Amino acid sequence: MWFLKKGCATENIGPQALTTEQVARVPEAYRALRSFDFRALARVQDVCRRVERELDLRRLNTPQEAKAQRLKALEREAEPGQRKRAERTGSVPLMERSEEIREALDQRVWQSRSDALAAIGLQLEPVYTGTKTKRLRGLTIADISDPGNKLKASALDTGVQKFGLGSLDKRILKGTPDFKTWWPERKMSSSFEPLQTPDARSELKQDYDLEVAQHKLDQEERRRELADLRIRQTRELRAKRRALMKQRKNEAIRLKPSERRAFYSRFSQQVRKRELAELEARHRVERSPLRRRRMPTWHQFIAARADAGCQKAGAVLAAMRPVQTVKKTVTATGPKKRLSVPNKEHSKDQHLANQPTTRIPKSKSFLSGRNQGNTEMPEHLAAYWQRHKGGQGRS
Numbered sequence: 067m068w069f070l071k072k073g074c075a076t077e078n079i080g081p082q083a084l085t086t087e088q089v090a091r092v093p094e095a096y097r098a099l100r101s102f103d104f105r106a107l108a109r110v111q112d113v114c115r116r117v118e119r120e121l122d123l124r125r126l127n128t129p130q131e132a133k134a135q136r137l138k139a140l141e142r143e144a145e146p147g148q149r150k151r152a153e154r155t156g157s158v159p160l161m162e163r164s165e166e167i168r169e170a171l172d173q174r175v176w177q178s179r180s181d182a183l184a185a186i187g188l189q190l191e192p193v194y195t196g197t198k199t200k201r202l203r204g205l206t207i208a209d210i211s212d213p214g215n216k217l218k219a220s221a222l223d224t225g226v227q228k229f230g231l232g233s234l235d236k237r238i239l240k241g242t243p244d245f246k247t248w249w250p251e252r253k254m255s256s257s258f259e260p261l262q263t264p265d266a267r268s269e270l271k272q273d274y275d276l277e278v279a280q281h282k283l284d285q286e287e288r289r290r291e292l293a294d295l296r297i298r299q300t301r302e303l304r305a306k307r308r309a310l311m312k313q314r315k316n317e318a319i320r321l322k323p324s325e326r327r328a329f330y331s332r333f334s335q336q337v338r339k340r341e342l343a344e345l346e347a348r349h350r351v352e353r354s355p356l357r358r359r360r361m362p363t364w365h366q367f368i369a370a371r372a373d374a375g376c377q378k379a380g381a382v383l384a385a386m387r388p389v390q391t392v393k394k395t396v397t398a399t400g401p402k403k404r405l406s407v408p409n410k411e412h413s414k415d416q417h418l419a420n421q422p423t424t425r426i427p428k429s430k431s432f433l434s435g436r437n438q439g440n441t442e443m444p445e446h447l448a449a450y451w452q453r454h455k456g457g458q459g460r461s
Contacts (some may be wrong), residue, residue, distance in 0.1 A: 068092075069100045082109050133225060151215070156271050156364030160188070160207060160217035167207055168222055171229055174239045176248040187211060192249060202246055205231040267382050274367050281361045292356040299349045306345055310338050 067083040070076065074096035079088050084097060111128070118125045127135065148159040160167065163186070170182035180190055191208045194200040209215040220230040227233075235244045243251075314333050318326050362370065371379030 067100060068097045069105060071096055071098050082112060148215075148217075152364070154363040154365075155212070155214075156274050156367075157209065157212045157215045160209065160215060161221065164222055167217075168224075168227075168229065171219070171222070171234060174237065175242050176238065176245055177252065179234075180252065183207065184210070191216070192245070202231070205234070205245070270368065270371065270379060270382060274364060277367070278361060281359075285358060288356050288358065292353065295353060295356065299352070303342075303345060303349075306342065310341065314338070 068089050069083060070079065070092065076092060076096070079092065084092060089097065115125065115128060117123070148161060151157065152159050166186055167183070167188065170186065170188075171179055173179045173182055183189060187210050188207055189210050191206045192202055193204040193206055195203040205219040207217045207219060219234070220228070222229040231245060238244065242248075314330070314337075317333070318329055321329055368379050368383045372383045
């Protein structure tokens with residue numbers, strides 16, 4: 067059978083076997099006689115995509131579409147999670163530094179790649195899968211000063227070059243160790259100074275990091291004070307309960323046994339419950355100054371500085387991405403209304419046919435006609451007596 071040769075793709079032709087009409091349209095240099103197993107995977111993919119279109123299923127990407135998506139990687143911005151983290155902590159998303167990261171990873175030796183990343187304040191971090199038998203799965207790039215700021219190496223892929231762990235291992239010099247061999251025996255880079263030019267943002271970031279550190283120390287001190295206060299309040303609450311129990315016992319001794327049950331209920335509602343509520347309210351007031359305070363985010367910190375008249379903060383705030391707050395629309399809802407379901411009209415024969423067979427015990431037989439008065443027998447029971455007893459519904 068005639069098939070297209072590799073690299074000779076033609077629009078709307080292939081990858082299945084060529085028909086007689088298609089063979090006439092395709093140049094002889096672009097086609098070849100192959101067995102049925104040639105490019106079986108490509109033909110199966112083509113059939114799957116066609117079935118997905120016919121059945122309106124979720125359509126997967128073809129190899130050409132996947133390649134087109136990789137070509138857009140150069141224009142790709144930071145992921146939503148990285149943008150939110152940048153607004154909260156002030157760290158620059160690593161996707162915005164993709165060009166310098168790619169230049170560092172273009173080195174042909176893993177140690178050179180590690181040193182080049184360290185010079186710009188970044189480091190390599192392997193990703194393992196499994197708990198007992200750890201297996202190397204991938205590679206991430208992390209900020210040394212902010213370990214939580216990470217980026218998958220494969221996110222740096224372009225349409226021309228890939229930067230996943232497997233692709234980076236294929237581009238190393240022959241004779242040099244791969245990542246799995248080099249990582250346990252790697253040499254730690256010497257102390258370095260990140261190549262950063264002093265600007266308004268870096269100065270404000272230092273002030274923000276100092277405020278974050280001070281906030282953590284303050285919260286730790288508050289946590290210790292709150293723990294000690296809770297211990298004292300728990301002891302006071304237990305002592306109060308013991309005192310109330312002793313008071314109830316002393317007052318109940320003076321009463322008659324028949325009056326004690328009512329006294330216990332009255333004491334619990336009027337005395338014990340009221341005094342314990344007052345004690346809990348006082349404890350809540352004592353704990354309120356030690357509540358945890360939320361640390362302002364980077365965006366809030368810059369906005370506060372800009373409102374105070376800081377020109378540097380104003381310039382940084384103008385360059386930042388605006389934070390979009392989506393407000394949920396609240397619709398006034400009244401009481402729920404029951405949907406009125408129309409009653410289906412059935413014919414008399416259909417109504418009787420749908421009724422279950424009614425079993426009437428002998429002890430509850432119907433009254434005779436003269437004792438029934440104006441009471442009428444239901445239609446389905448009258449039909450039952452007509453069918454089985456042959457009478458008019460009288461026992």
